[in-house]
Amino acid sequence: MPAGTYPGYTVTPRPQLVVDTPNPTQGQDYATATTGRPWNFTSATATSHVKYSNTTVLSRDSRGITARNTGPHQNDPQVHLPVSRMAGSTYHYLQWDMRYDGPFDLSGSAGGGKMARAIWNVAGTGTPQIGNDLLTYSNGNASETSVDLTAQNPLDEDALTPKAGWAGQTITGLRFDPNEDPGKAVWHLKSVHLRADPAATGSTTVTFHDNAWVAGSTADVTVRTGSGAWQRIATGVAVTKGANSVPFRLGSMPAGKYAVQVTLRHPDGSSDNETAGAPVVMKAGPVAAVDRSHDPVGRLDSATAGSGGVTVTGWAYDPDTRNPLGVALYDGKTGTKSLGRVSTSLARPDVVRAHPAAPAASGYSATVRLSAGTHDVCAYGINVGAGSTNPLLGCRSVTVR
Numbered sequence: 001m002p003a004g005t006y007p008g009y010t011v012t013p014r015p016q017l018v019v020d021t022p023n024p025t026q027g028q029d030y031a032t033a034t035t036g037r038p039w040n041f042t043s044a045t046a047t048s049h050v051k052y053s054n055t056t057v058l059s060r061d062s063r064g065i066t067a068r069n070t071g072p073h074q075n076d077p078q079v080h081l082p083v084s085r086m087a088g089s090t091y092h093y094l095q096w097d098m099r100y101d102g103p104f105d106l107s108g109s110a111g112g113g114k115m116a117r118a119i120w121n122v123a124g125t126g127t128p129q130i131g132n133d134l135l136t137y138s139n140g141n142a143s144e145t146s147v148d149l150t151a152q153n154p155l156d157e158d159a160l161t162p163k164a165g166w167a168g169q170t171i172t173g174l175r176f177d178p179n180e181d182p183g184k185a186v187w188h189l190k191s192v193h194l195r196a197d198p199a200a201t202g203s204t205t206v207t208f209h210d211n212a213w214v215a216g217s218t219a220d221v222t223v224r225t226g227s228g229a230w231q232r233i234a235t236g237v238a239v240t241k242g243a244n245s246v247p248f249r250l251g252s253m254p255a256g257k258y259a260v261q262v263t264l265r266h267p268d269g270s271s272d273n274e275t276a277g278a279p280v281v282m283k284a285g286p287v288a289a290v291d292r293s294h295d296p297v298g299r300l301d302s303a304t305a306g307s308g309g310v311t312v313t314g315w316a317y318d319p320d321t322r323n324p325l326g327v328a329l330y331d332g333k334t335g336t337k338s339l340g341r342v343s344t345s346l347a348r349p350d351v352v353r354a355h356p357a358a359p360a361a362s363g364y365s366a367t368v369r370l371s372a373g374t375h376d377v378c379a380y381g382i383n384v385g386a387g388s389t390n391p392l393l394g395c396r397s398v399t400v401r
Contacts, residue, residue: 003212015272016211017264020243022204022280024093024146027195030086039081039192041065053078063099064190067178075113075182081192083174085123088166092150093195093278094118098136100179100187106135110183117156117180118149121173122164129166130159136179136187144191146277197257198278201285203249205388206276208262213241216267216328216338221246225256238328238380238390239264245388248280255284267338291388294320296381297355298327298362300394303377309369310398312377315351316344317358320385327364327393328380339377342366374399 003013032038037046041064052067055077059066069077096116105112118131131154134147147154149166174194179187198204206221217239222230231253234246248260260276298316316325329339346363368377378395 012268012270013212013214013266014270015217015264015266017262017272017274018209018211019260019262019274019276020207020209021276022198022206022260023277024095024148024195024198025144025193026198027093027278028091028199030083030091030194030196031081034084035082041189041191049082051080053080055079058186063188064097066186066188068184068186069179069181070184074184075180077178077180077187079176079178079189079192081174081176081194083120083171083194086171086194088122088169088171089150090196091171091194092166093146093148093193093197094176095144095146095191095193095195096176096178097144097190098178098187100136100185102185104137108182111181111185112183113179113181113185115180117177118154119175119177120166120171123170123172125162125164127160127162127164129164130156132156144193148278197281199281199283200248201283203247204280204282206246206248206260206262208244208246208264208274209242210239210264210272213239214266215341218265218330218338219244219246220263221248222261222263223248223253223258224261225254225258230261236330236332238330238382240326240382240390244390247388248282250282250284253282255282257281294318294383294385294387295389295391296325296383296387296393297358297391298325298379298381298393300377300379300396303396303398305398305400306367309367310375310377310400311365311367312342312379312396313363313365314379314393315348315358315362316364316379316381316393317351317355317362318381318384318387319357320387322359323384324361325384326382328382328390329366329368330378330380331370331375332378339368339370340366341382370398370400372400 040046054073056070057067116134120129219237221234222232224230257279259279263273265271296318300314303312324343331337342364344364348363351358351362376395379393380390
């Protein structure tokens with residue numbers, strides 16, 4: 001049910017975390033690495049060495065090639081991709097962008113074969129390796145589909161012997177069969193990619209978003225190489241609506257292939273844990289300079305205990321906007337508990353004198369309730385525009401009696 005208040009009960013949104021990067025589309029493309037051009041079928045030049053069988057190419061436009069299944073084997077259209085001895089363990093993400101005419105149908109009758117297949121050759125045997133069914137989804141789908149050919153056994157159950165597979169093999173030939181349909185189906189193929197794992201030298205950026213975002217959400221980011229322990233690289237990150245980013249710097253950690261995992265928590269205690277769609281190969285080297293010129297600037301000036309709780313004051317602004325800026329407040333230096341948000345609205349001429357880019361009303365003040373005891377009250381500026389993070393503006397220790 002949609003989040004909201006109903007007679008007798010309340011439904012709260014649970015996190016719907018999506019880890020956007022690293023992902024397979026960031027990996028090096030085989031065709032680009034070897035020829036300087038990806039297999040983009042909108043370009044006749046980029047695909048000049050691609051061959052077709054059981055296929056009639058009707059036209060070429062922004063959708064790529066528009067083609068129809070033809071004989072002599074009408075249910076077996078073939079796109080032969082120019083591959084010459086490559087390492088299957090390096091290039092293993094098969095990606096394609098295609099659509100077809102007609103409704104989605106998996107029957108064996110004409111118009112029902114809405115699936116594709118990859119078939120490849122490996123060094124050491126003349127037996128073709130027949131991949132399992134690849135669903136090509138419904139009419140109107142315009143996104144790229146990705147399959148990791150090393151994630152599990154990619155072969156059809158009835159594949160010919162020997163069944164060499166993909167991982168660890170030297171691939172000497174590759175074809176993509178777009179639409180195994182016994183009818184004269186029309187399909188549109190825009191691109192095919194064969195990619196390696198994403199790679200970075202010294203540092204990279206992890207990005208994520210929450211499709212059910214609520215104010216006060218926080219996230220932890222961890223990484224690990226091989227079967228080692230997860231290592232935390234960010235804790236209690238204040239999560240904003242839309243894209244969020246966390247830098248991953250190799251630092252003293254060894255170079256290697258790292259899996260990336262994000263844990264997101266809503267203020268009500270519900271959480272979601274997701275792993276990135278691809279690991280990232282981290283190479284040792286100098287860390288690229290991070291551009292902080294678009295990040296929020298500010299300070300938590302004070303946190304004073306009183307009868308109504310704790311009153312915090314400070315200032316903040318973002319170079320990319322003149323509008324009021326959100327400031328997230330937390331109890332704990334690791335973002336343990338959200339205390340809500342406040343927006344800048346108070347005149348701070350002293351800030352404008354020191355920072356001419358700051359709006360006149362760059363000050364903020366809020367009173368939050370805290371239990372008796374000593375607390376670390378922390379403030380984070382919520383980035384707007386091209387910034388790279390929600391920076392910590394400061395923490396203040398305060399004792400509530």
